[in-house]
Amino acid sequence: MSDKKFLNPTPILDQLEKGPWPSFVKGFKEYAEKSKKPILRGLIDQLEYSYKTKTGYWKGGTVGVVGYGSGVISRFSMVADKIPEAREFHTVRVQPTPGFHYNTKELRKLCDAWEEHGSGIMTMHGQTGNLQFVGITEKEVQPFFDKVNEQGWDLGGAGAATRTGNSCVGPARCEMACYDTLETMFQVMGHYVDQIHRPEYPYKMKFKFSGCPNDCNNSIQRSDIATIGIWKDKIAIDQAEVKNYIQKLSKDYLVNHVAMKCPTKAIEFKGDSMIIDDSNCVRCMHCLNVMTKALSIGKQRGVTLLMGGKGHLKVGNMLGSMVVPFFKMETQEDLDNYIKLLDRIINWWADSALDHERIGETIERVGMQEFLEAAGLQPSLDMVSHPRDNPFFKAEY
Amino acid sequence: MSDKKFLNPTPILDQLEKGPWPSFVKGFKEYAEKSKKPILRGLIDQLEYSYKTKTGYWKGGTVGVVGYGSGVISRFSMVADKIPEAREFHTVRVQPTPGFHYNTKELRKLCDAWEEHGSGIMTMHGQTGNLQFVGITEKEVQPFFDKVNEQGWDLGGAGAATRTGNSCVGPARCEMACYDTLETMFQVMGHYVDQIHRPEYPYKMKFKFSGCPNDCNNSIQRSDIATIGIWKDKIAIDQAEVKNYIQKLSKDYLVNHVAMKCPTKAIEFKGDSMIIDDSNCVRCMHCLNVMTKALSIGKQRGVTLLMGGKGHLKVGNMLGSMVVPFFKMETQEDLDNYIKLLDRIINWWADSALDHERIGETIERVGMQEFLEAAGLQPSLDMVSHPRDNPFFKAEY
Amino acid sequence: MSTTTYERKWKTVESGVRNYKDSLHPVIKKNYGKWKYHERPRPGVLKHVGESGDEIFTVRAGTHRQVTVDTVRFLCDLADKYADGYLRFTVRNNVEFMTPKWANVEPLIKELESNGHPVGGTGNSISAVAHTQGWIHCDIPATDASGVNKSMMDSLFEDFVKEEMPNRVRLSTSCCEINCGGQADLAVIVQHTRPPRINHEILGSICEMPKAVARCPVAAIRPTVVNGKASLMVVEEKCVVCGACFGACPAMEINHPEHSKLAIWVGGKHSNSRTKPTNMKLVAHGLPNNPPHWPEVNKVVKKILMTYKSDAKDWERMGEWIDRIGWKKFFEKTELPFDRWMIDSYRHARVSLNKSAHVRF
Amino acid sequence: MSTTTYERKWKTVESGVRNYKDSLHPVIKKNYGKWKYHERPRPGVLKHVGESGDEIFTVRAGTHRQVTVDTVRFLCDLADKYADGYLRFTVRNNVEFMTPKWANVEPLIKELESNGHPVGGTGNSISAVAHTQGWIHCDIPATDASGVNKSMMDSLFEDFVKEEMPNRVRLSTSCCEINCGGQADLAVIVQHTRPPRINHEILGSICEMPKAVARCPVAAIRPTVVNGKASLMVVEEKCVVCGACFGACPAMEINHPEHSKLAIWVGGKHSNSRTKPTNMKLVAHGLPNNPPHWPEVNKVVKKILMTYKSDAKDWERMGEWIDRIGWKKFFEKTELPFDRWMIDSYRHARVSLNKSAHVRF
Numbered sequence A, B: 001m002s003d004k005k006f007l008n009p010t011p012i013l014d015q016l017e018k019g020p021w022p023s024f025v026k027g028f029k030e031y032a033e034k035s036k037k038p039i040l041r042g043l044i045d046q047l048e049y050s051y052k053t054k055t056g057y058w059k060g061g062t063v064g065v066v067g068y069g070s071g072v073i074s075r076f077s078m079v080a081d082k083i084p085e086a087r088e089f090h091t092v093r094v095q096p097t098p099g100f101h102y103n104t105k106e107l108r109k110l111c112d113a114w115e116e117h118g119s120g121i122m123t124m125h126g127q128t129g130n131l132q133f134v135g136i137t138e139k140e141v142q143p144f145f146d147k148v149n150e151q152g153w154d155l156g157g158a159g160a161a162t163r164t165g166n167s168c169v170g171p172a173r174c175e176m177a178c179y180d181t182l183e184t185m186f187q188v189m190g191h192y193v194d195q196i197h198r199p200e201y202p203y204k205m206k207f208k209f210s211g212c213p214n215d216c217n218n219s220i221q222r223s224d225i226a227t228i229g230i231w232k233d234k235i236a237i238d239q240a241e242v243k244n245y246i247q248k249l250s251k252d253y254l255v256n257h258v259a260m261k262c263p264t265k266a267i268e269f270k271g272d273s274m275i276i277d278d279s280n281c282v283r284c285m286h287c288l289n290v291m292t293k294a295l296s297i298g299k300q301r302g303v304t305l306l307m308g309g310k311g312h313l314k315v316g317n318m319l320g321s322m323v324v325p326f327f328k329m330e331t332q333e334d335l336d337n338y339i340k341l342l343d344r345i346i347n348w349w350a351d352s353a354l355d356h357e358r359i360g361e362t363i364e365r366v367g368m369q370e371f372l373e374a375a376g377l378q379p380s381l382d383m384v385s386h387p388r389d390n391p392f393f394k395a396e397y
Numbered sequence C, D: 001m002s003t004t005t006y007e008r009k010w011k012t013v014e015s016g017v018r019n020y021k022d023s024l025h026p027v028i029k030k031n032y033g034k035w036k037y038h039e040r041p042r043p044g045v046l047k048h049v050g051e052s053g054d055e056i057f058t059v060r061a062g063t064h065r066q067v068t069v070d071t072v073r074f075l076c077d078l079a080d081k082y083a084d085g086y087l088r089f090t091v092r093n094n095v096e097f098m099t100p101k102w103a104n105v106e107p108l109i110k111e112l113e114s115n116g117h118p119v120g121g122t123g124n125s126i127s128a129v130a131h132t133q134g135w136i137h138c139d140i141p142a143t144d145a146s147g148v149n150k151s152m153m154d155s156l157f158e159d160f161v162k163e164e165m166p167n168r169v170r171l172s173t174s175c176c177e178i179n180c181g182g183q184a185d186l187a188v189i190v191q192h193t194r195p196p197r198i199n200h201e202i203l204g205s206i207c208e209m210p211k212a213v214a215r216c217p218v219a220a221i222r223p224t225v226v227n228g229k230a231s232l233m234v235v236e237e238k239c240v241v242c243g244a245c246f247g248a249c250p251a252m253e254i255n256h257p258e259h260s261k262l263a264i265w266v267g268g269k270h271s272n273s274r275t276k277p278t279n280m281k282l283v284a285h286g287l288p289n290n291p292p293h294w295p296e297v298n299k300v301v302k303k304i305l306m307t308y309k310s311d312a313k314d315w316e317r318m319g320e321w322i323d324r325i326g327w328k329k330f331f332e333k334t335e336l337p338f339d340r341w342m343i344d345s346y347r348h349a350r351v352s353l354n355k356s357a358h359v360r361f
């Protein structure tokens, strides 16, 4: 901050230094003034130019590390003639720890390596979950990778590959977690490490792991394979705590905001106690969310598997839909079996999909029936909102 | 019934003579024994044969009356070698009165003509609404038609034509009727008489008229053009009668079965009185249906136009959807304007549709936006359950 | 019957819908559009009261729809005797007599019932089945609709003459997959299971081939040459056995005495009352086409309707009841098996999938 | 930076996800999977209580997501000082510090806030915007996501640090129509209005033509020849200006400083709480792309969120609130114009139509 002269004037961007929310412009500028990295000055100049002309100036290319087909997103400036300092500005995607947990020692080491080899800008985290190191030249990519790989980190996915996984904080700090999202992500992504590094699929394949149907990981909307924790038995009720809630919030409040908002009206308040018709409960989480002290998830735990979530290209936004209502997930054996199931499903997709077709689109194209058969899954009413409303099917005869 | 010998034995059909519901077999047999019509014996023999072999034996052809391209459905027997008496067995479709109202004089005259020229079997009524005279030979068709036409009747539609209309009992005997379904059907179908008699459209075009959203005419599901009565202002409440209902049914009943079942929760019971938030009422009819004595439809009346209802070929069952939320329908001028609107819409369809494509399918293919523009209709939120959830559109720039 | 050489004397008047005004009962004419409210004094009878204070009683009775002139004349006799010479029919093929005289109601009911026309079908009853032509007249049926209808109503008779269902119940039955009977709370419809056999002998001479090809919803029909003659073939893996081609081309024989089965659909609703109209959904298929009583079908029909009757709340239509309890419970309670064919695979299949973690155990 | 000729000494270990066990706070390790309940002592702070009776307090604070190593180091300093050397990030780019000591909470908050990291984003607040790369890194953006994000959060700041919304509010913003930011209660996304201009000069050399053709959702791209060279053309009537082709072929220039606009979408929901997850819906479009403050966009964003804030009931998410009041009232209350572009015209458009006579006047 001492020598303001390192950076060129950026009157438009400067306007984003003000205001109460943390300013990326301020962050960039401060670090640039301190580090005096030309690549950073180049970035800031180009960004100012983008803000002025309302146009982006990056184009793609191919940059990578030895042996990997993905993990680096390469960018070359289209205005390098005007602003040469950020001519190259690649991003290195690094798989984060599950639940984004860090100790400061390892994180500082990452910062040091990045300061040495790159721009010093990092995205914590990308929307898919990667720890993204933004702004590096081609020649620095391999040395940077080698350093972080030695620290125990590995690159994430890009292109037609398995992508970096993402898990909610789960059992680490959440009483709703029905399975170990961290360990499951760790092992599942470990199993697919080859598919992350070498894109060989028809298109991208994303995994997200949410410990319960609150889906803090947006898995239904944003991942091809959504693994969501769930329980089979009853919600545990602590009636003494129910009483406390009645005292604190009033019975009317609980009737209007818990019972009435239960999607299947499975809840009744009788006198001072709460009755849940568990056979009618659809595990929406709402009552547990409101009455955290009185209610807890059941003991018979596992996951439900939803598939097909993704953005709108080309078929309109797709939300994942249930293909396995319940899969026990308590032991290592359960997890091994789950991975076997995923393999079966993904192999089917890899064989059946058209180019650039994500698994939800493939299932939509061939029909859920055919998919279930191919994956060896039992059809069940849990997979549908309602049975079919048209007669266009050919049953056995 | 005296001389059982006219008919051949029909052991299978005979089983349908028993049971409490009116038996068509009994009806046919009795009339056959009395009338001794060979065509009827032929029909009954063929029907017995169908029941035995679980197979139908009619095939189509072309039979009609002079000047008309539709109105007669021709049938020739495929087993005329075995059962020659019903070799020809055509059906004459006659447009009924709106609301299916008859006086016995005219109805008896129809029976007499039919007895003279045909089998004596009639369908009261076909699912589209026709008074169907079932079973006649080609040579009798014209004489029969001339006779009924002289009595004031005309043929109904078939094929790629405007079809026979259908209206609910409406203002004739229903307090819910928001417009004159009978007169409207009378005039609209009158306007399209040419299109009923001479199929010139891409495909069939059905009209149904229901006096209110109870839709006793199944217009949303079963017609291309559904004209449904509706009001714009407030539901009239007779609070004295509300009190009576509370006394008779209990307030709990009304809360649970009226207020709670109101789709938008627009109803509140306060003390002895009932409050309706009319700006939130979606005119579903439920409260009016339950509390007929206390509630009545508003005074500012008209119709809402839904389009596109039809069976599942080829696109899956289609329910009509709202294209005109409110069209005043009180005067003859209103009705004339309504017919003009229908003309505009139908002409657009006739020009734009592919072969065998009903209007709902055409709208689906070109998009509601394009249809609205072509028909000169204003887009409105009433036409949708929700705005679009995908970004695939090109607005003006 | 008339003479063989017919000389036309009448010049056609394209008169369209017949003028209906002389078909309206005078009390109706007087109170036209000015009715105030109605009540149901008993099953099968409506009482409408006009703003004028006038009352009219309606007696509703079942018919066989496929009637004869003699039946119609009998109904005319009753109308003359009890209803001032007027009668009407409903969209569900029931007949209605209207009289301003309460005293006429009971004798009329008696006479109807003793002649086999049950009085009922009003309010929360099971009204008559909307049905179709079947083997009596249509050229493409795989079963008979009048017979299915008769066997259904025989089995459900008590609930036509009483008002003990949760809400009104609408049934339909159709004799081929095209479903002219329309959707309903519960519908019994032909469901084919086997692609059409092609009668190549006659196809070329009786079918407009491009029309048949165009009719197929899944583009499964292709031109081919058989014994040197142009004909059509069906790509069997694609074919969804809908039978649409048969309507356009009778040489594409979809019907089969054994392999054309019956399916049951529930939850169709047309009224806007409370919930929006809904399409019905498949809940049973592969049921044998077993005339003249279709016992396998009627067993399932009755089971579904009686489960609904005992389980649903007042005013809940079939589909609304199922929405509340969930499809899983519906299948449990009705003891029907759910199978993969019931999962939609057609154009908008996505809409029917469970795009959530909501699940019942 | 390192030397120009780099000699590799390290042999790659395809280690996948880093082992996380040494990244967990000891109290977390001890109570792993054995938490009992949580409370929120104040906005931005969570208290989780284990079955063991152990407590852990979480302090959540906003970051700029596009941080620098210095910011990360600063956060590490705080973690060392107050949280035993551990920290984590949330899926919405907030940072979280966990400590078993309640006494650490207030000083930590103070230090965060005085260094520009607002504490909040918990419970029924507006949490940080999920956003994307924008002009900082992506090759196809029409706007900058970090800037839109900053301007949105500046304007909504009070509702990040307080818990006064009806329920938690999730926002996102994306720098092109592809929407890497995902769906949300409210999303601001680029919406193009003009078909791509084709840069025929470079197309042949930089694009794999079949890939570009295949990318179009409406098959609007066709091969053509320009100046004797193979190139591509766009059938403009078909084109729905999605920009998907630009991702595959940079010569199909979809971006435009004026004609690439911003659109606002509402009602996306991912949780299964109460209602099933839902896609968000279009409620405003054609808003100018106006850096660095996007005032026109933020005015609408604020109007919508404040209307929701004052009108919705406890626990109602944006989409649930709109479901209750109806879309008509939503547009009325937010004073937004509804236009024909908001009526769906894409593949499943039918699903969004009002297939009923339900109507509000």
Ligand code: SRM
Pocket (backbone or CB within 6 Å): A060, A073, A091, A093, A125, A126, A127, A128, A129, A130, A131, A156, A164, A206, A221, A222, A223, A309, A310, A311, A312, A313, A314, A358, D131, D132, D133, D134, D137, D138, D139, D140, D178, D179, D180, D181, D182, D247
């Ligand atoms: C970096 C990131 C945005 C961010 O700043 O966080 C991003 C950036 C890009 N996304 Fe994305 N997507 C990112 C998360 C997402 C997400 C969210 C998620 O994963 O949870 C989605 C929605 C979910 C989904 O997968 O559908 C997403 C949906 C897309 C799509 C549309 C896919 C679709 O089927 O609709 C594309 C286009 C495509 O794949 O052709 C795309 C394509 C791209 C490309 C590769 C555009 C391109 O062709 O060059 C972007 C590269 C940007 C760059 O320069 O780094 N990106 N993209 C996110 C990845 C960071 C990470 O790895 O952690």
Ligand code: SRM
Pocket (backbone or CB within 6 Å): A099, A167, A168, A169, A170, A173, A174, A175, A176, A214, A215, A216, A217, A218, A289, A290, D038, D040, D046, D089, D090, D091, D092, D093, D094, D121, D122, D123, D127, D128, D130, D167, D168, D170, D184, D185, D268, D269, D270, D271, D272, D273, D315, D317
């Ligand atoms: C930390 C985080 C998980 C993580 O691994 O990073 C998290 C943590 C918790 N979430 Fe979440 N959620 C987190 C992202 C999400 C997301 C995804 C997102 O924000 O992108 C969702 C889905 C949003 C959606 O539906 O679109 C999400 C939907 C919920 C819900 C359901 C809310 C609802 O009613 O619809 C709950 C339940 C509740 O509110 O009590 C919940 C509840 C919780 C609880 C209370 C769970 C617990 O018992 O500990 C956690 C404390 C939250 C708080 O802020 O009060 N969490 N939660 C995420 C914090 C994001 C942030 O910084 O703001």
Ligand code: SRM
Pocket (backbone or CB within 6 Å): B099, B167, B168, B169, B170, B173, B174, B175, B176, B214, B215, B216, B217, B218, B289, B290, C038, C040, C046, C089, C090, C091, C092, C093, C094, C121, C122, C123, C127, C128, C130, C167, C168, C170, C184, C185, C268, C269, C270, C271, C272, C273, C315, C317
């Ligand atoms: C006579 C008839 C109209 C006609 O022009 O023929 C008619 C007449 C009445 N209907 Fe209807 N409806 C008639 C067919 C229908 C149909 C169509 C059908 O049956 O094919 C429907 C739509 C069914 C559907 O949703 O699939 C229909 C849905 C209703 C409803 C809404 C029921 C609901 O809650 O969903 C009401 C309201 C009610 O029940 O009070 C109603 C109410 C009435 C009222 C009470 C209206 C009135 O105030 O007079 C009439 C006396 C009905 C009674 O049975 O208690 N009518 N009504 C039809 C008699 C059919 C029959 O013989 O059974």
Ligand code: SRM
Pocket (backbone or CB within 6 Å): B060, B073, B091, B093, B125, B126, B127, B128, B129, B130, B131, B156, B164, B206, B221, B222, B223, B309, B310, B311, B312, B313, B314, B358, C131, C132, C133, C134, C137, C138, C139, C140, C178, C179, C180, C181, C182, C247
């Ligand atoms: C007679 C009747 C059944 C009955 O016994 O009541 C009937 C009979 C036939 N219908 Fe129908 N439909 C009849 C009402 C309906 C209805 C109900 C309605 O109109 O309310 C529907 C459902 C609504 C609709 O229009 O979609 C209906 C949907 C069909 C369809 C399927 C249309 C679709 O798009 O899904 C076909 C097949 C076609 O059009 O290609 C069809 C075709 C036929 C044909 C013409 C089959 C054929 O190709 O030979 C039948 C002639 C039968 C005959 O021998 O008389 N019929 N048909 C009904 C007409 C009587 C009348 O005019 O009053």
Ligand code: SF4
Pocket (backbone or CB within 6 Å): A168, A169, A170, A171, A174, A175, A176, A177, A178, A210, A211, A212, A213, A214, A215, A216, A217
């Ligand atoms: S998804 Fe469930 S388990 Fe995971 S953090 Fe959210 S509430 Fe907790």
Ligand code: SF4
Pocket (backbone or CB within 6 Å): A258, A261, A262, A263, A264, A265, A266, A267, A276, A280, A281, A282, A283, A284, A285, A286, A287, A288, D274
């Ligand atoms: S978890 Fe949801 S569905 Fe189950 S009882 Fe609670 S509120 Fe109802």
Ligand code: SF4
Pocket (backbone or CB within 6 Å): B168, B169, B170, B171, B174, B175, B176, B177, B178, B210, B211, B212, B213, B214, B215, B216, B217
């Ligand atoms: S549709 Fe309405 S007006 Fe017509 S008969 Fe039914 S309830 Fe009466």
Ligand code: SF4
Pocket (backbone or CB within 6 Å): B258, B261, B262, B263, B264, B265, B266, B267, B276, B280, B281, B282, B283, B284, B285, B286, B287, B288, C274
């Ligand atoms: S008509 Fe329907 S929407 Fe209107 S107040 Fe009555 S029950 Fe509610």
Ligand code: SF4
Pocket (backbone or CB within 6 Å): C132, C133, C134, C138, C139, C140, C141, C142, C145, C174, C175, C176, C177, C178, C179, C180, C181
């Ligand atoms: S359902 Fe089929 S077989 Fe029956 S009348 Fe209609 S078209 Fe003919």
Ligand code: SF4
Pocket (backbone or CB within 6 Å): C195, C196, C215, C216, C217, C218, C219, C220, C221, C234, C238, C239, C240, C241, C242, C243, C244, C245, C246, C252, C254
């Ligand atoms: S039965 Fe249906 S799907 Fe099969 S070929 Fe015929 S029209 Fe096509």
Ligand code: SF4
Pocket (backbone or CB within 6 Å): D132, D133, D134, D138, D139, D140, D141, D142, D145, D174, D175, D176, D177, D178, D179, D180, D181
């Ligand atoms: S939204 Fe578009 S421009 Fe922004 S990061 Fe994603 S692909 Fe790139």
Ligand code: SF4
Pocket (backbone or CB within 6 Å): D195, D196, D215, D216, D217, D218, D219, D220, D221, D234, D238, D239, D240, D241, D242, D243, D244, D245, D246, D252, D254
């Ligand atoms: S912008 Fe979209 S619709 Fe238009 S040509 Fe490109 S990919 Fe096709």
